[in-house]
Each structure stands twice: as structure tokens, then as C-alpha cells.
Amino acid sequence: MSETPEVLYRERQQRILDAVALRKPDRVPIVSPFQLFPYTYAGVPFREAMYDYARAREACHKFAGDFQPDADFGPVLAYPGKPLETLGLKWFRWAGHGLPGHAVYQFVEGEYMTADEYDEFLYDPSHFLASKWLPRSFGALAAFSDFPAMRRMMWFGWTGLFASLARPEMRQALAAALQAGEELSEWFASLARYAAEIKAKGFPQAYAGFSWTPFDLVGDTLRGTRGIMGDVIRRPEKLLAAVEKATPIAIEYGLAAAGADLPLCWIWPHKGSAGFLSDRQYARFYWPFLREVIEALVARGVIPVIYFEGDETPRLKHLAEVPPGKVWFHFATMDMARAKEVLGGIACISGNLPSHLLLTGTPEDVRRCCRSLIDTCGRDGGYIMDTSVMVDEARPENVRAMFDFTREYGVY
Amino acid sequence: MKDLLVQAITSMQEEEAVALAAHMLGAGAQAQTILEACREAMCIVGDRYERREYFLPELVVSGEALKRVAALIRPEARQAATGEPLARIVIGTVAGDIHDIGKEIVAFMLTANEFEVRDLGVDVSAGRFVHEVGEARPDILALSGFLTLAYDSMKQTVAALGAAGLRDRVKVMIGGAPMDDGVRDYVGADAYGPDAMAAVRIARRWSEGG
Structure with a gap:
């Protein structure tokens, strides 16, 4: 390859922008958020990747160099272990903290907001998060349960704030927060450094922002799956009010992507897939708010990447309501021919290459599957090659087959 | 009433x-x-x-x-x-994986269909499964996993049953988002079910001697 990194960078960027805009790129782009694989591939145990940022960067450089994705994630998916430890995060277990050293972090289900706290959340979400959610989420911030409400700082209200900050247990919590802040700054600096290095090699960054669906913002770390599913029946009005409240917050998260070279905002929906909610429940509690987020992001030039990890077949008719040529839907379980039929001319689609095939199959299996995906949904653009769900374990020769074959066979 | x-x-x-x-x-x-x-x-x-x-x-x-x-x-x-169940089933999410929602739906559906279900919870080691199979003598072992790391935990669990001489005493089914028949082959299980209803169908077939 004689092209300069600058040229490669623009080509890759254009390839993805074309696919999303439903124009025909030079070939099918490959963008895949491999989660653990880059580290195991480079011989770095995941625990080490979460603690040693330099080693995490090295592993990601090796992955990008060897496989040449069209956009690169870098070490952002290896969350930093030190601040999690300093803060005592309770809703995660991670390598060395309740899980073996090679395992990916996992979420601990719980009710971090109880059913009777909806009104408190609705009245002042910020204070609810500071005084209830933070102490429940982080062991080191238990003292924040006495954190004074910022809404009461007016007139001489501020005196109470400063008095409470001086209490010994609050000082300790603040010291932990400060330390975690320093550790997080170190991690963010590492991500920025990596982004600059990888750009110099000709790779655009695959993410410019992250957000959540409003229903999941309430369901994931506040009410928990059991909690929110029960609320759909027990207190639908309160739940709707909370999801509504979370909507502009989700938009705010996503707007961080505005203005980037590749303004991709990744959203991983969790609780709206087939089997979770009926279509009526989905149409009432889930989709209108996700659509509002998508439309608001699109209006500001952001490309929402909606990374579905379940079966979205029954939701296709809703997904077809998004503004054409502006949105990218990733599917795990899906009849891709049907998806192409419903969403062709409306949205770019990606995914569906069975992730387990990269571990349990042969390179020939992988090539066969990639060929069928490109034939089925790659015609005339609008498809991006990706696995069904994020890849942790895989055989390198299978990953190579996925990338090489797509580059070769996916040419338009 | x-x-x-x-x-x-x-x-x-x-x-x-x-x-x-x-x-x-x-x-x-x-x-x-x-x-x-x-x-x-x-x-x-x-x-x-x-x-x-x-x-x-x-x-x-x-x-x-x-x-x-x-x-x-x-x-x-x-x-x-409590009446006589169709079959006795031990269920759990395999080592290194702490996801439980899918497993609970499967347990609910099996119980609703007159199976006796003993739920070992999440992050269950191969050794614990082997111990339970040895002690409780279930007819069926149901392994759940949500992550790709579960493939190897499942494989180890099935291998450990073999090493303990218990593999022939129990039918093994697997389920969870990233599973399919290819994974079933890989881990050496007897059946894979894509959802809770499939788990019930498989368990029924087995309890009828199929």
C-alpha cells in the first residue's frame, strides 16, 4: 500500500459516511467493537488492560495494525480498574474483583432506586443521583447521603453546603472522589493519546460519543430489570414520567459526538428486544423516547449507531420511522434479508456475523457467512460488516478471514 | 374462590x-x-x-x-x-458469568410445566455442578451463559462430569444469547435451546424417554 495515512484516513472516513448515507462506498466497511479480543490476541490479560493503560494501548495498536478496521475503538472498552476500585463501584464485577483475571466486567443487577423514589427522582434528578444513587453505587461515597441539595444554595443556603463538606466522613468521601478524578484523568489522557497516535496511522476513531435509550437509563442502573419490568404494570404513569425526564439527558450525552470527524454516537439498547416487552409496551414505553433521541442527534449532525444485541425482528416497523440516510442499526439476531427489505433506503445496517463462529468455526465457515451477508445486505451499499455481538474470545485466523474476505469480496 | x-x-x-x-x-x-x-x-x-x-x-x-x-x-x-415432577432439573449460570435474568425465565417456565427445578444461581463452578449432579441426581442439567467466555466454562463443566463418571447419568442442555448448535457441539452438550419454550420442549422430550 503506497497511500499516505492522511489519504487512508479520509478513505476510511468516507467509506463509513457513504454507507450510513446509503450511497455506494468503494467497498463494504468493517467496524466491529471487539471487546476482549484485542487484548487476548496481544497476550495481555484483561485485568492488566484495565490497570496498565500503556499495555492496553499497545494491544490496540497491534489489533488495528494487523486487522486494519475502517474505524478503531482503541482501549475505551477496557474500563479503568483503579478508579472503580478507589470508588468501590458496586454494580460491576470485574477481573480480579469478583471475577477471574481474563473475564470481561459484568453488571450486578439491583434496585439502585426503589419503587417509592420516583417522585424524588422526578423532582430533582441531580440531587437524587448525588444523595441516593452515588452512595448506593460507590462504597467510598457513602457519606454523600448527607450531600446538601444544590437547589437550596440560594440566599444563605450555601452556608449549609460548606458546613457539611467539612465533616470528617464527607472529607474522606471527597478525598476518594478527588483521587478517582485524578485516576480517570490519567485514563482519558491515555485515550486521547491513543486517538492521536492511531489517527497518525490513518485510522478514524470509531466513537465520538456514547448514550443510552431513555427506558434503559431508568431500567439499568436505577430500577434494575425486575424493578422496571414490574413498574410497566404496577406504576406505568410514574415510569413514563421518568423515561420522559431521562430523554433530554440521553440527548445531552449523545451530543458530545457533534462536530467530530466521524460523529458516531453508540447506543447499546438493553431492555426493548423481542421477549422483553410486548409490542404495545414497546410502542408506549420504549420506542417513542428512543426515536426522540435519534431525531435530536440527527438534527445536530450526529450519527446514532444503535447496537442491538437481542432479536429486533418485531421492532423493524418502528425502526423504519427514522430520518432516511442518517442512522446506523446494528443487529445481532435478525433475518437480514427482511431487515434490508424493510430498512433499505432508510437506514444503514450492520452485524449478524455469528460471534461464536469466530471461536468455534473455521476460516472457511467465516468466509461463507461473510459472503452470504454481503450478498444479502451489501448490495448497493448500506451495510457495514460486524459480528452479532461484541467479541471476547476468537481464533485469530477466523478474525483475519472476516477482515480479509470482506475487503476482497466486498468491493463494489 | x-x-x-x-x-x-x-x-x-x-x-x-x-x-x-x-x-x-x-x-x-x-x-x-x-x-x-x-x-x-x-x-x-x-x-x-x-x-x-x-x-x-x-x-x-x-x-x-x-x-x-x-x-x-x-x-x-x-x-x-407437591406432586411427582416430570423430571428433576439442576440449572445454573456457568463459571465467570453472573447473568441471571434469562436463566430465571427458563426456571420459571420449567417449573410451570411440572418440572422440579433446583437453581444454583450464577458463576457456578464446574466442581459445584459436578457435586450437585452427584448428590441430587437430577435427570437434566441446564447450563446458562450470556458471554462468549461461557463457552469454555460449559465445556469444562461437561468435561468435569465426564471425569467424575457422571456424564451418562444426566442430559445436558445449554442456552443463552450467544449459544447455538455450533456451541453445543463445542461444549459437548446434548441439546441447545434458543429460548425458554425450547427448554421446556427439550425437557419434555427427554422425560418421555426421547
Whole structure:
């Protein structure tokens, strides 16, 4: 390859922008958020990747160099272990903290907001998060349960704030927060450094922002799956009010992507897939708010990447309501021919290459599957090659087959 | 009265169901009657879930209503009223994986279909599964996993059953988002089910000697 990194960078960027805009790129782009694989591939145990940022960067450089994705994630998916430890995060277990050293972090289900706290959340979400959610989420911030409400700082209200900050247990919590802040700054600096290095090699960054669906913002770390599913029946009005409240917050998260070279905002929906909610429940509690987020992001030039990890077949008719040529839907379980039929001319689609095939199959299996995906949904653009769900374990020769074959066979 | 109780549970009238069951017991109803109503309600809910009329919200609310109603009955009465199950099943999420929602749906559906289910929870080691199979002698072992790391944990669990000489005594089924028949081959299980209804069908087939 004689092209300069600058040229490669623009080509890759254009390839993805074309696919999303439903124009025909030079070939099918490959963008895949491999989660653990880059580290195991480079011989770095995941625990080490979460603690040693330099080693995490090295592993990601090796992955990008060897496989040449069209956009690169870098070490952002290896969350930093030190601040999690300093803060005592309770809703995660991670390598060395309740899980073996090679395992990916996992979420601990719980009710971090109880059913009777909806009104408190609705009245002042910020204070609810500071005084209830933070102490429940982080062991080191238990003292924040006495954190004074910022809404009461007016007139001489501020005196109470400063008095409470001086209490010994609050000082300790603040010291932990400060330390975690320093550790997080170190991690963010590492991500920025990596982004600059990888750009110099000709790779655009695959993410410019992250957000959540409003229903999941309430369901994931506040009410928990059991909690929110029960609320759909027990207190639908309160739940709707909370999801509504979370909507502009989700938009705010996503707007961080505005203005980037590749303004991709990744959203991983969790609780709206087939089997979770009926279509009526989905149409009432889930989709209108996700659509509002998508439309608001699109209006500001952001490309929402909606990374579905379940079966979205029954939701296709809703997904077809998004503004054409502006949105990218990733599917795990899906009849891709049907998806192409419903969403062709409306949205770019990606995914569906069975992730387990990269571990349990042969390179020939992988090539066969990639060929069928490109034939089925790659015609005339609008498809991006990706696995069904994020890849942790895989055989390198299978990953190579996925990338090489797509580059070769996916040419338009 | 019994029909009203079934009706209350299956139509998500949780408080009414608990109050009604308490009233029935107070008026001298047999524990057996209440438990039969629970069983009937569970079948109806399971059936509606299978027909895609009910979803997670209904499973959660009726599941909690059932638990609260059953809690009104003394444990020894509960024990005496339990009939012979179709088969005994041990279920758990494999080592390194702490996901439990899918596994709980499967356990609910199996219980609703007259299987006796012992749930070992999440992050269950191969050794613990082997121990349970050796002690409890279930007919079926159901392994759940949500992550790709579960492939190897499942493979190790099946291998450990073999090493303990227990592999022939128990049928093994696997399930969870990233699983399929390719994974079943890889881990050496007997069957894979894409959802809770499939788990019930497989368990039925096995309990009928198929």
C-alpha cells in the first residue's frame, strides 16, 4: 500500500459516511467493537488492560495494525480498574474483583432506586443521583447521603453546603472522589493519546460519543430489570414520567459526538428486544423516547449507531420511522434479508456475523457467512460488516478471514 | 374462590391475589387448594408467554404474586402438597458469568410445566455442578451463559462430569444469547435451546424417554 495515512484516513472516513448515507462506498466497511479480543490476541490479560493503560494501548495498536478496521475503538472498552476500585463501584464485577483475571466486567443487577423514589427522582434528578444513587453505587461515597441539595444554595443556603463538606466522613468521601478524578484523568489522557497516535496511522476513531435509550437509563442502573419490568404494570404513569425526564439527558450525552470527524454516537439498547416487552409496551414505553433521541442527534449532525444485541425482528416497523440516510442499526439476531427489505433506503445496517463462529468455526465457515451477508445486505451499499455481538474470545485466523474476505469480496 | 385466585394472579391483580389467598386460608381452605391454584395460574401465564401474549413485565409481576401467595402456606404443608415432577432439573449460570435474568425465565417456565427445578444461581463452578449432579441426581442439567467466555466454562463443566463418571447419568442442555448448535457441539452438550419454550420442549422430550 503506497497511500499516505492522511489519504487512508479520509478513505476510511468516507467509506463509513457513504454507507450510513446509503450511497455506494468503494467497498463494504468493517467496524466491529471487539471487546476482549484485542487484548487476548496481544497476550495481555484483561485485568492488566484495565490497570496498565500503556499495555492496553499497545494491544490496540497491534489489533488495528494487523486487522486494519475502517474505524478503531482503541482501549475505551477496557474500563479503568483503579478508579472503580478507589470508588468501590458496586454494580460491576470485574477481573480480579469478583471475577477471574481474563473475564470481561459484568453488571450486578439491583434496585439502585426503589419503587417509592420516583417522585424524588422526578423532582430533582441531580440531587437524587448525588444523595441516593452515588452512595448506593460507590462504597467510598457513602457519606454523600448527607450531600446538601444544590437547589437550596440560594440566599444563605450555601452556608449549609460548606458546613457539611467539612465533616470528617464527607472529607474522606471527597478525598476518594478527588483521587478517582485524578485516576480517570490519567485514563482519558491515555485515550486521547491513543486517538492521536492511531489517527497518525490513518485510522478514524470509531466513537465520538456514547448514550443510552431513555427506558434503559431508568431500567439499568436505577430500577434494575425486575424493578422496571414490574413498574410497566404496577406504576406505568410514574415510569413514563421518568423515561420522559431521562430523554433530554440521553440527548445531552449523545451530543458530545457533534462536530467530530466521524460523529458516531453508540447506543447499546438493553431492555426493548423481542421477549422483553410486548409490542404495545414497546410502542408506549420504549420506542417513542428512543426515536426522540435519534431525531435530536440527527438534527445536530450526529450519527446514532444503535447496537442491538437481542432479536429486533418485531421492532423493524418502528425502526423504519427514522430520518432516511442518517442512522446506523446494528443487529445481532435478525433475518437480514427482511431487515434490508424493510430498512433499505432508510437506514444503514450492520452485524449478524455469528460471534461464536469466530471461536468455534473455521476460516472457511467465516468466509461463507461473510459472503452470504454481503450478498444479502451489501448490495448497493448500506451495510457495514460486524459480528452479532461484541467479541471476547476468537481464533485469530477466523478474525483475519472476516477482515480479509470482506475487503476482497466486498468491493463494489 | 379458587378460580378467583387463579384469575387474580393471571390478570396481574397482585394485591387482590394475596388478600384472597389469605382470606381463603383464614376461612379454612386447604393448603393443597391454594397450591393448585398457583400451579394453574403459573401454567396459564407460561402458556401466554409462549404464545407471545405475555412478556417480562407479566412474568415478573405474576412470579412475585405467586411467591407471596405460596409464602402464606407453612413449609411442611407446601412439601406435602407437591406432586411427582416430570423430571428433576439442576440449572445454573456457568463459571465467570453472573447473568441471571434469562436463566430465571427458563426456571420459571420449567417449573410451570411440572418440572422440579433446583437453581444454583450464577458463576457456578464446574466442581459445584459436578457435586450437585452427584448428590441430587437430577435427570437434566441446564447450563446458562450470556458471554462468549461461557463457552469454555460449559465445556469444562461437561468435561468435569465426564471425569467424575457422571456424564451418562444426566442430559445436558445449554442456552443463552450467544449459544447455538455450533456451541453445543463445542461444549459437548446434548441439546441447545434458543429460548425458554425450547427448554421446556427439550425437557419434555427427554422425560418421555426421547
